[in-house]
Every structure is written in C-alpha cells, then in structure tokens.
Amino acid sequence: MKKNIRPLDNTDLQILALMYQDASLSNKDIALQVGLAPSSCLERVKRLQADGTIISQHLLVDMKALGGHIQALISVRLSDHNRATVNQFQTDLLPLPEVMSIFHMGGENDFLIHVTVSDSIHLRDFVFNAVTARKEVNHVETALVYDHQVSHTLPNFN
Known part of the structure; x- marks a missing residue:
C-alpha cells in the first residue's frame, strides 16, 4: 500500500520498467542503463520501496x-x-x-x-x-x- 503519493519522474519510471522486466538485475546494471551513479540509483530504489511504489519482488517458477x-x-x-x-x-x-x-x-x-x-x-x-x-x-x-x-x-x- 502506498504510504506517500509523489510524482514519479522519467528516471523513476525507467528504473521501475527495468525492474518489472527483470527483478534480478543488479543495481549496477540498472544504474548503467538509466545513466545514474550506482549510489544514486540505489537511493531511488530505496525511496520507491519506502514510499510503497515498489511493493515486493517476485520469482516466477515453472x-x-x-x-x-x-x-x-x-x-x-x-x-x-x-x-x-x-x-x-x-x-x-x-x-x-x-x-x-x-x-x-x-x-x-x-x-x-x-x-x-x-x-x-x-x-x-x-x-x-x-x-x-x-x-x-x-x-x-x-x-x-x-x-x-x-x-x-x-x-x-x-
């Protein structure tokens, strides 16, 4: 459940799209693809988790x-x-x-x-x-x- 609704910018949306496609991507890989330093990318991911935008990550099993x-x-x-x-x-x-x-x-x-x-x-x-x-x-x-x-x-x- 969302704790705090805040507008998502294009970088947030890019991070979410990459994680939605493959939740096993490393922070370093995500940062490289969105053009951020790994530390900045990690902060954004943590903020998306803290505000309830990212609820969890799942494993798909056959x-x-x-x-x-x-x-x-x-x-x-x-x-x-x-x-x-x-x-x-x-x-x-x-x-x-x-x-x-x-x-x-x-x-x-x-x-x-x-x-x-x-x-x-x-x-x-x-x-x-x-x-x-x-x-x-x-x-x-x-x-x-x-x-x-x-x-x-x-x-x-x-």
Missing part, C-alpha cells in the same frame, strides 16, 4: 517443475456478500498450496481463483474439498488454462 501440470481458473459466486464472509473466504483459500492467486471481482462472479494442481483428480478434489464444501459458496465453474503468459512490460499511463 509450475511443471514442481509437479503442477494443470492450471485452472475457478469462478466462485457466494450466497453471502458481507465483509466478514468475503474476507474469511480469501483468508482461508490463499494459503492453500494449490492457490496461485485470488481475484475479488465485481460482476456475476465474486472470485476468480488461479490454481495449479498435479492432475485432473487433484483438481476435482481441490474444487470439492476446498471450494464447493464451503457453506457460503453458491456456484462454481472451473476452466482449464492451456497457456499462461505474463507481461514484463510496465504499463505507462502518461
């Missing part, structure tokens, strides 16, 4: 290497929409090892859960045991993911 041979998106509609129910649903599901991400949405469905599982039996059991067994769940639809690509281009809203 789930197949871990045994996650199937990915699916599970659409969930709840029968009860109070804040406690919505929060508890997310709190309970997010730590499960199959869950990659949860989207709380407006529209026909309340949640979209991105999961990875070992096989179709694992997917069926996950949906039955972790999702449809919950009393607040009214409707569930599961769609298999054939391919998943992630953009490494930082959005530009200027």
Whole structure:
C-alpha cells in the first residue's frame, strides 16, 4: 500500500520498467542503463520501496517443475456478500498450496481463483474439498488454462 503519493519522474519510471522486466538485475546494471551513479540509483530504489511504489519482488517458477501440470481458473459466486464472509473466504483459500492467486471481482462472479494442481483428480478434489464444501459458496465453474503468459512490460499511463 502506498504510504506517500509523489510524482514519479522519467528516471523513476525507467528504473521501475527495468525492474518489472527483470527483478534480478543488479543495481549496477540498472544504474548503467538509466545513466545514474550506482549510489544514486540505489537511493531511488530505496525511496520507491519506502514510499510503497515498489511493493515486493517476485520469482516466477515453472509450475511443471514442481509437479503442477494443470492450471485452472475457478469462478466462485457466494450466497453471502458481507465483509466478514468475503474476507474469511480469501483468508482461508490463499494459503492453500494449490492457490496461485485470488481475484475479488465485481460482476456475476465474486472470485476468480488461479490454481495449479498435479492432475485432473487433484483438481476435482481441490474444487470439492476446498471450494464447493464451503457453506457460503453458491456456484462454481472451473476452466482449464492451456497457456499462461505474463507481461514484463510496465504499463505507462502518461
């Protein structure tokens, strides 16, 4: 969460774009590409972290290497929409090892859960045991993911 909203200059945006594309870049490499001294670049990165612009850095892993041979998106509609129910649903599901991400949405469905599982039996059991067994769940639809690509281009809203 942003602590302090401040305008980002072109150098900040260049740093963010490079880190968004490859978070493993060294400070020295980033500094070279944006034309700053490494110490100045590091100060900017620390400021972007301190003000909440950079929230965290993540590692992308090929789930197949871990045994996650199937990915699916599970659409969930709840029968009860109070804040406690919505929060508890997310709190309970997010730590499960199959869950990659949860989207709380407006529209026909309340949640979209991105999961990875070992096989179709694992997917069926996950949906039955972790999702449809919950009393607040009214409707569930599961769609298999054939391919998943992630953009490494930082959005530009200027």
